[in-house]
Amino acid sequence: MKTAEIAQRYLDYFEKKGHTIVPSASLVTDDPALLFTVAGMVPFIPYLSGDVPPPYPRAADVQKCIRTNDIEEVGKTPRHGTFFQMLGNWSFGDYFKDGAIAFAWDFLTGAESEGGLGFDPKDLWVTVYEEDDEARELWLKHSTLPDERIQRLGKDTNYWSTGLPGPAGPCSEIFFDRGPAYGIDGGPATDDDRYVEIWNLVFMQYEIADVRSKYDFTIVGELPNKNIDTGMGLERVAFIKQGVDNMYETDQVRPVLDKAVELSRKTYGADHEDDVRFRVIADHVRSSLMLLSDGVTPSNDGRGYILRRLMRRAIRSMRLLGVDGPSFAELFAASRDAMKEAYPIVETDYARLSQYALAEEATFLRTLAAGSELLDESVALTKTTGGAQLSGAQAFLLHDTYGFPIDLTLEIVEEAGLTVDRGAFDTLMQEQRERAKADARSRKGQLADTSVYRDFRAQGETVFTGYTELETGSRVLGILVGGASVDRATQGQIAEVILAETALYAESGGQVADKGVIVGPGYELEVLDVQKPVPGLVSHTVEVTTGEVAVGEAATTVVDAANRRAAQQAHSATHLVHAALRDTLGRSATQAGSLNRAGYLRFDFSWGQALSSETRTEIEEIANNAVRDNLEVTTRIMSLDEAKAAGAMALFGEKYGETVRMVDIGGPWSRELCAGTHVGSSAEVGLINLIGESSVGASNRRVEALVGQDAFRELAAERAIVSQLTSSLKTPRDQLATRVAELAASLKAAEKRIAQFEARALADRLPQLVSAAVSAGPVQVVAEALGAAASADDVRSLALQVRDRLGADTASVVALGAVVGERPVVIVATSEPARAAGAKAGVFAKTAAAALGGGGGGRDDVAQGGGTDAAALPMALEAIRTAAGGL
Incomplete structure (x- = not known):
C-alpha cells in the first residue's frame, strides 16, 4: 500500500465520520518559539488552547513536519526521520475518549476492501496512562485486545503537556509488534525497537498551573471544552504496510x-x-x-x-x-x-x-x-613538530568556521597516520550546544502568554474596514497594560486596546502598520503599533495622550491619510517590481520577502547572481512604464483554489485560509494573493527609483526602491549634485563621468608617486638607523620613531633591512614606530641570536601596544603592535628598550 494511498484512506475515513478535511499547514510556523512545524498539533494550538474559537467541531489532516532534535539518530533506527507526515483527527469540544478510541480501532483493523488499513489485532498493543481507568475500559469495550496487551505507563510516556501552564491530559499510544525476530517479548513497556508506536491519542482534559517541569505540575481543574489531539505517523504505518524494515525503504524515500x-x-x-x-x-x-x-x-x-x-x-x-x-x-x-x-x-x-x-x-x-587545504597544512605542521595528534581546537575551527565535517577530518587525519584530540573537540562542541540551548530557552522565555486575548477573540474577529474607510466608529472590547487585562488606561500610559472594528492596518504581508489615532469621549490615543497577536484579532498599541479610556466606551480609529497613501504606493510598487523582475529574469525570480513602508520598498527574490546595471535599468523602466500606463488595480475575494487556477501567485511563507483576496494590476500581468492596501490605479504610484541591489544569501538577491515623492526627492538631490559637479569641473553633463574618471586616475597615480617617495625616504634612513643601535642587556637595540609612513608594510620592510644590516650573528632587536593613517604602528624584528637570549618580537609588540592603547602580537621573529594614541609612540619605544635591557 503506497504512502499516498494510506494518507487518502485516512482522510476519506474521517470525512465520512463528519470531520472537516484541513490542508497541511506550511513547515514554516509563525510561532516565535518554533522554527518549524514540529508536530501535527502546531497549526491547531490556537483552537486547542481556546485562544481562537475553532471554525469546525472536528477535523482531520495530513500535516507536514520537520524535527531535527534527533538528527544524529537518522539512519540508525527504523523510524527516525527529519521530515515526516502526521495523520491527525481532532475534536474541539465535540467527541472525547470514547469516540477517539472507537475511530482509531475501527480504522486500523477495518478491512482494506472497506477503506481501513487491515491491521491484524494480534499485532497491536496499547498503552494508557497508569491512572486513566476510563481509557483502559474503553479499549476493552471497543477492541478485541486482551487485558495484558493494554499496558499502564507513567507520566514520562503517557501524559501530554507543553511544559507551560495551560491544557494537558493523559494519552494512549498504539504500537505494532514487529515480531520476535526484532527483539524481546513483553510489549511497549520493554521500550524495545520491536514495538513501533504508530498512533498517539491525546485526551486534553485538564488545566494545569504551577508548572515545575514537564511532568511536575498542579492540575487546577478540568477544561470547559475537552479536546482530542491524535497523531499517527504516516511513514511508520507505511513501512509496516509495505513490508520493509524501516521508513527509508518506503516508496517516498x-x-x-x-x-x-x-x-x-x-x-x-x-x-x-x-x-x-x-x-x-x-x-x-x-x-x-x-x-x-x-x-x-x-x-x-x-x-x-x-x-x-x-x-x-x-x-x-x-x-x-x-x-x-x-x-x-x-x-x-x-x-x-x-x-x-x-x-x-x-x-x-x-x-x-x-x-x-x-x-x-x-x-x-x-x-x-x-577546508581540505587547511587541514593538509595543519597535518603537515603537526608532523613537522613531531606531534601525533591534531588539536581539538583546530578540528573545531575547521568544523565551526569552515563547515568542515568532523568525520571527514577524522578520515583524512587517520590516513595521514595521526589522530584527533576528540575529547577536546567534543568539549568545544558541547559548549556550543549549551550556548544554543540557552539561546532557545531565552527565546522561549520571551514568549507572550496569548491566553490573555482568549476572551476578546471569543467575541469574534476584528472587522477591518480600512480598505474603504479611513475612519471607523467602534467600541473598546478590552485594554491591556503590562500584559494584564484592566478596565481603563490613563494619560501617559502605554496600553493595548482591542476594538470590535478598526480602519487601522495591522502589520502583515510585508506592509508595516498604519499610523493614526483613536479618539473617543474625553480621550485621545496615539497609535504606536498595530498587530495580530492571535489569528483574527487586531491589537492597537497606544499611548494615552489625553484623558483616559475605559472598556465599553465608544472609539473611532482615524488613519493618518498621508502615511497610508504613501504606504499604498510602496505596496503597489512592490507588485510592479515583482512583475518586472519576472518579465526580465523569468518565472524562477519569485518573491522571498518584502517590506513596504511609506515611500520605500525592499524586495527579496530568488536569484543566484548580481544584476547588471543594464538589467536593473530594464526592470526599473518596465515598472515605471506600468505606472505611466495607468493600469487598473482590482481586488477580488474568492476561494484559494479559484485564485490559484486564475494564476495568482501565492507567496512562500505566507499562510492562506480557504478564502483569499486576489490583487490584479493590469489584469494577469501582476496577479498576487495579498491582504495589503493598494492604490486605485498604477499611475497613483507616481515614480519608482531603484536605489540598490545586493545579496542576501547564496541564492537570494534584494532590490530597494524609493517610491512617489521620496523617489522624486532622491532624483532631485542627485540632479543638484550633478549640477554642482558640472559647474565646479566646467564639464558638460554628458562628459562628466569621463572627467571624473580622469581625475580619479590622476589622483591614484599621484598617490602612487607619493608612496614611492615616502618609501624611498624611509629607505634613505637605513644607514642612520643602523648607526643608532645601542647595547641593552645582551642585545643591540634600535628603537626609533619614523614619523608618518604610507603603510605598515613599508615600516616592516625597513625593520627587516635594519636587522639584516646589523648582521645575522648580532643579537639585535629592531623596533620602528610610525603613524599610518593617523594610527600608531610599531614593528619589531629580532635576530636568531637575540631570540636565543630570550628576545621575542611578539612579546615586545604587546609591550608597545599596551602603551599605545591597543593590541599586538605575532611571531618570535617579527611582530606588530598598534593602538589609538599616536602621541605615546616615544613611550612605547622606550618600553621596548627597557624590556630588552631586562633580558
Missing part, C-alpha cells in the same frame, strides 16, 4: 536511496556504516526538498541554517561513500519524482527548488576543497 547506491557504485545492505549513510542521504534530501518547497532557503541562521545543515550532511555522506563530485541534480530529481503525487508543488516549482539545491552543493564543495 527509497528512490533517493537507490540513486545514491547507483552513484556510489556500492551495495545497500553490505556494510552497516554505508547503510546508515545511504539512509541519511535519502532522508535529508527529501527533507531539504520539502523545506525548499515551503520557501526556506539556505543561510547561516535560523531555518536556513537547519536546511543548510541537512544539505551538507547529505553531501558529506555522499563523500564518505566515495562520491566527491556533484550529486544533487540526480538525488533531488529522484526525490521530486517520489513526492510529486502527494505534493505537486515539488514538480511544478522544481526549477526554483533545484536552483537553490545545486547552488548550495557547489558552495559546499568549494568549502570542502578549501
Whole structure:
C-alpha cells in the first residue's frame, strides 16, 4: 500500500465520520518559539488552547513536519526521520475518549476492501496512562485486545503537556509488534525497537498551573471544552504496510536511496556504516526538498541554517561513500519524482527548488576543497613538530568556521597516520550546544502568554474596514497594560486596546502598520503599533495622550491619510517590481520577502547572481512604464483554489485560509494573493527609483526602491549634485563621468608617486638607523620613531633591512614606530641570536601596544603592535628598550 494511498484512506475515513478535511499547514510556523512545524498539533494550538474559537467541531489532516532534535539518530533506527507526515483527527469540544478510541480501532483493523488499513489485532498493543481507568475500559469495550496487551505507563510516556501552564491530559499510544525476530517479548513497556508506536491519542482534559517541569505540575481543574489531539505517523504505518524494515525503504524515500547506491557504485545492505549513510542521504534530501518547497532557503541562521545543515550532511555522506563530485541534480530529481503525487508543488516549482539545491552543493564543495587545504597544512605542521595528534581546537575551527565535517577530518587525519584530540573537540562542541540551548530557552522565555486575548477573540474577529474607510466608529472590547487585562488606561500610559472594528492596518504581508489615532469621549490615543497577536484579532498599541479610556466606551480609529497613501504606493510598487523582475529574469525570480513602508520598498527574490546595471535599468523602466500606463488595480475575494487556477501567485511563507483576496494590476500581468492596501490605479504610484541591489544569501538577491515623492526627492538631490559637479569641473553633463574618471586616475597615480617617495625616504634612513643601535642587556637595540609612513608594510620592510644590516650573528632587536593613517604602528624584528637570549618580537609588540592603547602580537621573529594614541609612540619605544635591557 503506497504512502499516498494510506494518507487518502485516512482522510476519506474521517470525512465520512463528519470531520472537516484541513490542508497541511506550511513547515514554516509563525510561532516565535518554533522554527518549524514540529508536530501535527502546531497549526491547531490556537483552537486547542481556546485562544481562537475553532471554525469546525472536528477535523482531520495530513500535516507536514520537520524535527531535527534527533538528527544524529537518522539512519540508525527504523523510524527516525527529519521530515515526516502526521495523520491527525481532532475534536474541539465535540467527541472525547470514547469516540477517539472507537475511530482509531475501527480504522486500523477495518478491512482494506472497506477503506481501513487491515491491521491484524494480534499485532497491536496499547498503552494508557497508569491512572486513566476510563481509557483502559474503553479499549476493552471497543477492541478485541486482551487485558495484558493494554499496558499502564507513567507520566514520562503517557501524559501530554507543553511544559507551560495551560491544557494537558493523559494519552494512549498504539504500537505494532514487529515480531520476535526484532527483539524481546513483553510489549511497549520493554521500550524495545520491536514495538513501533504508530498512533498517539491525546485526551486534553485538564488545566494545569504551577508548572515545575514537564511532568511536575498542579492540575487546577478540568477544561470547559475537552479536546482530542491524535497523531499517527504516516511513514511508520507505511513501512509496516509495505513490508520493509524501516521508513527509508518506503516508496517516498527509497528512490533517493537507490540513486545514491547507483552513484556510489556500492551495495545497500553490505556494510552497516554505508547503510546508515545511504539512509541519511535519502532522508535529508527529501527533507531539504520539502523545506525548499515551503520557501526556506539556505543561510547561516535560523531555518536556513537547519536546511543548510541537512544539505551538507547529505553531501558529506555522499563523500564518505566515495562520491566527491556533484550529486544533487540526480538525488533531488529522484526525490521530486517520489513526492510529486502527494505534493505537486515539488514538480511544478522544481526549477526554483533545484536552483537553490545545486547552488548550495557547489558552495559546499568549494568549502570542502578549501577546508581540505587547511587541514593538509595543519597535518603537515603537526608532523613537522613531531606531534601525533591534531588539536581539538583546530578540528573545531575547521568544523565551526569552515563547515568542515568532523568525520571527514577524522578520515583524512587517520590516513595521514595521526589522530584527533576528540575529547577536546567534543568539549568545544558541547559548549556550543549549551550556548544554543540557552539561546532557545531565552527565546522561549520571551514568549507572550496569548491566553490573555482568549476572551476578546471569543467575541469574534476584528472587522477591518480600512480598505474603504479611513475612519471607523467602534467600541473598546478590552485594554491591556503590562500584559494584564484592566478596565481603563490613563494619560501617559502605554496600553493595548482591542476594538470590535478598526480602519487601522495591522502589520502583515510585508506592509508595516498604519499610523493614526483613536479618539473617543474625553480621550485621545496615539497609535504606536498595530498587530495580530492571535489569528483574527487586531491589537492597537497606544499611548494615552489625553484623558483616559475605559472598556465599553465608544472609539473611532482615524488613519493618518498621508502615511497610508504613501504606504499604498510602496505596496503597489512592490507588485510592479515583482512583475518586472519576472518579465526580465523569468518565472524562477519569485518573491522571498518584502517590506513596504511609506515611500520605500525592499524586495527579496530568488536569484543566484548580481544584476547588471543594464538589467536593473530594464526592470526599473518596465515598472515605471506600468505606472505611466495607468493600469487598473482590482481586488477580488474568492476561494484559494479559484485564485490559484486564475494564476495568482501565492507567496512562500505566507499562510492562506480557504478564502483569499486576489490583487490584479493590469489584469494577469501582476496577479498576487495579498491582504495589503493598494492604490486605485498604477499611475497613483507616481515614480519608482531603484536605489540598490545586493545579496542576501547564496541564492537570494534584494532590490530597494524609493517610491512617489521620496523617489522624486532622491532624483532631485542627485540632479543638484550633478549640477554642482558640472559647474565646479566646467564639464558638460554628458562628459562628466569621463572627467571624473580622469581625475580619479590622476589622483591614484599621484598617490602612487607619493608612496614611492615616502618609501624611498624611509629607505634613505637605513644607514642612520643602523648607526643608532645601542647595547641593552645582551642585545643591540634600535628603537626609533619614523614619523608618518604610507603603510605598515613599508615600516616592516625597513625593520627587516635594519636587522639584516646589523648582521645575522648580532643579537639585535629592531623596533620602528610610525603613524599610518593617523594610527600608531610599531614593528619589531629580532635576530636568531637575540631570540636565543630570550628576545621575542611578539612579546615586545604587546609591550608597545599596551602603551599605545591597543593590541599586538605575532611571531618570535617579527611582530606588530598598534593602538589609538599616536602621541605615546616615544613611550612605547622606550618600553621596548627597557624590556630588552631586562633580558
